[in-house]
Amino acid sequence: MSVPPAIVFTDWDGTVTLQDSNDYLTENLGFGYPKRKAINDEILDGSKSFRDGFQEMLDSIKQPFPECIDYLLKHVQLDPGFRKCYDYCVSKKIPIIIISSGMKPIIYNLLKHLVGEDAAENIEIYSNEVEYFEKANDLGKTWDIVYKDDSDFGHNKSLSIKEYLVSKNLDKTNFEAHYKDSKYPTLFYCGDGVSDLSAAKETDLLFAKHGKDLIIYCNRENIPYTEFNNFDDILSKLTKIMDGEGIEKFIENK
Template sequence: MALQNPPAIVFSDFDGTITLQDSNDYLTDNLGMGQKQREFIGNEILEGRTNFRDGFREEIESVKTPFNQCVETLLANIKLDPGFKEFFTYCQEQGIPIIVVSSGMKPIISALITKLIGPEAVEKIDILSNDVRLGGDDGANWELLYKDPESPFGHDKAKSIKEYLEKHGYADLDQDSEGLVSPKLFYAGDGVSDLSAAKETDLLFAKHGKDLIKYCVRENIPYTEFNDFADILNKLKKIMGGEPIKDFVENP
C-alpha cells in the first residue's frame, strides 16, 4: 500500500516488535535446537563471530515439524503488542504507510497479521521479508528462502528500505519537488536482524532491554527507546504535531 506524498512512513520489524514473541525463536526453542543453543548463536552474531544469515539458517533448519503445523503452533501462542492496533488505526487515519521489514517468513507473517490484527490489515501493510519453499503434504518438507541470499543478513533490510523508497518515488523528494515534501521516515526494531536498517531512517525506535540497543550504543547510532507501540504512538503524534525529531534522540 503506497500513498501519494504521505507525511511519514513507518518501517518496522515484525517478530518481537509488532508481536510480543519472536515467532522464529519460538519455533527454534520449542520445535528445534532449543533456547540455549539459539541464544549461543545469537550472541555469536552480535559479537561478529558469525553472520545473521548463517546463524539464522542453522536455527530454522533445526525445526523438522511440517510447515503447516508450525504455523498452527504460532497462531496459538504468539501475541500482538498491546498498543499496535491503536497505532495501526492512527496511521491509517493519517495516511501513514506501515511497512513490515522482516527476517521472518512471509506466510507466517501474513497468517499472524490476519489473526492478530484482522484480514483487512494484510491488504494495508506491505510485507518485505524472506519466504518459504514448500514441498510434500502440509509442507512436510520446507526450507527458508532468503530475500537477499548474497547478503550476510539474508535479508538486507537497509536495501529493502532504499528500494521501497525508490520504487514509490520518495527517495528524491525535497522541498522543491512540485510542492511535495519527503516523508519523515521511522524504523522500529529490537534485535540483531535490524542492524542493517538501524541507520536508514530519520528516527530509530529501539526496544527496551533488547540487543538492538546494545548495538546502537556500541556503534554510536542515534535511537529512541520504546517499551511498546503505545510509546511509539505517543512520540509519533508529538513529531507529527511539529516537535523536532532531535528532541527524541537519546544518544545524539
Template sequence: MSDPIPESTLPYPPVYKDKRFVVLTDWDGTITTQDSNDYMTDTLGYGKDKRRAGNLSVLEGRRTFRDAFREMLESIVANGHSFEECKEVLRKNIKLDSGFKDFNSWCKANDIPVVIVSSGMAPSIRAVLSNLDDEEAANAIDIIANDVEIHPDGKWNIKFRHPSSGYGHDKSRAILPYKDLESPPLLFFFGDGVSDMSAARHADILFVKQKDDGENDLAAYCNREGIKHIIFHHFSEALGVVQSVVSGEKTPEEVLAIGKA
C-alpha cells in the first residue's frame, strides 16, 4: 500500500511538460558548499553534536526529518536570533559550489530547466542565491521549498510545505508529476542528505554529492537500499556526465554503472 499523498500548504511552479530533460536539485550542501541550516544550528543554535545526533536518528529511522529539523531551527530562535539576522549570516558565510554557475548557464543555453527542491526556507535560499552575481539567472531558477512565518514579537518558525509528512517537504512530490506525463523528460536529481531520501529512488539519474566533511548520509541510504547513483564532488564534474547523456553519447544505464563523475 502506497503512502497517502501529503497536502501542500504552498503552491508549486508549473511542471515543464515540453522538455526532454529537467534538473532537480537539493540546495543545502549540494549547490552550496555547506548546509546553511546546519551552519546556523552549529553557530547560532544548540551546536553540532546535538544536530549531528538528530541527523543520525533520522537516517536510522528513529525520528522524522520534519521533527528533527524543526527542533534545530527552534534552537536558533531560542537563542534570540531574528530571521533577518540569519539571512545576513548565511549571505556572508555560505558559498556556492564553484561549478554551479557554469552548470546552470549550460543548462539554460540548452533549454534544460533547473529547479531547486529544498527542505530549507525559500527566503533564505534567495538570500544566498543572490551571491550568484547574475540576478537574471538567479531569479529564473524555480524554488520548491518550505517557507517561514515571522511573528510580531520577532520570533519565527518554519512553515512546512507538507506538515502531514515526516519529511516536512516530501521531495518526491516535485518529481512524481513528471512521471505522469505522456512524454516524461529524463530527470536528473542532485542531493546529499537525509532530506533527499524521499526523492532518491524516483530520479532517472541520481547524483550524490560527496561532502568535504565526510558526512554522506544520502550515499549511505542509497547503498543500504540498493539505489544506483553517481558520486560527485563539484558541479563541474557532474556537467560532463549530464552533457554525455544529453548528447546521446552515453545512456543513463552506462553512467550509473560507472558510479562516479
C-alpha cells in the first residue's frame, strides 16, 4: 500500500451536512428545540456530558428507526462544496474518513442519497451503531443507540483516528517499519461541535465551522484552527496546502 499525501477526517452532522440529523430529529420528532437547546448549553458549560445529553435527546424520539431515516432523507441537505472536495480527494488519492457521534445507518443512507453510491462505498465511517428490539418482520419499531466506547462522548473520536491509522499501518510508531523513505501524510480534521475537540488534537490542521460551538471552545481553550464556512473553503485551502503552501499560514488562534 502506498502512502497517501494527506488524510481528511471529518465530522458528519452539521459539517458535511447543513443540518445535524440528530438535532433535527429531536427538534421535529422529539421534545423540540427549547429543551434540546437547554441540554446543549449544559453540555457546553460542562455541567452535563455529551453522552448523557445526547441520550436524553434520542430517548424523546418515539418513531420507528426506518421512519426516522426516511424523514431525514427528505429534509437534510448536503454542504454544496462537499462533492467537489470529495472528487478532488479521489483524484489525489486522499482518503476521506467520517468520524461521527451519530449513528452509522443514518450516515450511510444520507451519504448514499446525498453524495452517491460511489462515495458511500469508498468513505469509511467510524460512528455509533443502532440496536433493534423486535423480530425481523418489525425491525426498527423500537431502537436505541449503541455507543462506540465508554467515554463521556459515547465515541471518543481521537481513538477512532488512531484505530484507522493503525489499520493502515500509518500510526507514527510503526510508520517507518512499513514505509521506508516515505513521507508521513498530512492529517486534517473538519468539525463543528465540542465532540470534535479530541479528534482535532490528533491532526495537523483543524477546520472549524464558522459560528459553531467548536470555535467557541477552541477560543476558550486556545486551540489552533482555521475557520471555514463550507467545503468550498476547505477545498481551496486543501488545494493550496497540497500544492506546497505551508499549513502555518492558515492557522488562526495560534
